[in-house]
Amino acid sequence: MSKRSANFISAFEFDVIRNAFWRSIVEDCLPPQEWERRAGDLVRSFIGIEAPAEVLAALLDVTEKEKSPPTSADGL
Numbered sequence: 001m002s003k004r005s006a007n008f009i010s011a012f013e014f015d016v017i018r019n020a021f022w023r024s025i026v027e028d029c030l031p032p033q034e035w036e037r038r039a040g041d042l043v044r045s046f047i048g049i050e051a052p053a054e055v056l057a058a059l060l061d062v063t064e065k066e067k068s069p070p071t072s073a074d075g076l
Contacts, residue, residue, distance in 0.1 A: 009055060017042055017046050017055075020046075021038065021042050021059055025038070036060060039051065040056060
C-alpha cells in the first residue's frame with residue numbers, strides 16, 4: 001500500500017486492521033497495557049503513516065469495554 005498524507009482509511013482497511021489487531025492480541029497473549037502500542041504499530045505498518053487518534057480510539061473502544069482479548073470462540 002502506498003504512503004499517505006491524509007488521515008483517512010476506508011472501512012475495508014479498518015476492518016482488516018481490526019481483525020489483525022484482535023488476532024495479534026490472542027496469538028501473542030498480549031496484556032491490555034500493550035494493546036494501544038500494538039494498534040498503533042499495525043495501523044502505521046498497514047497505511048504507512050502514524051495512526052490517527054480516531055482510528056486508535058475505535059480499535060481500542062471494544063477492548064476497553066471488555067478488558068479481555070477475544071478468544072477463538074469469538075470466531076477468530
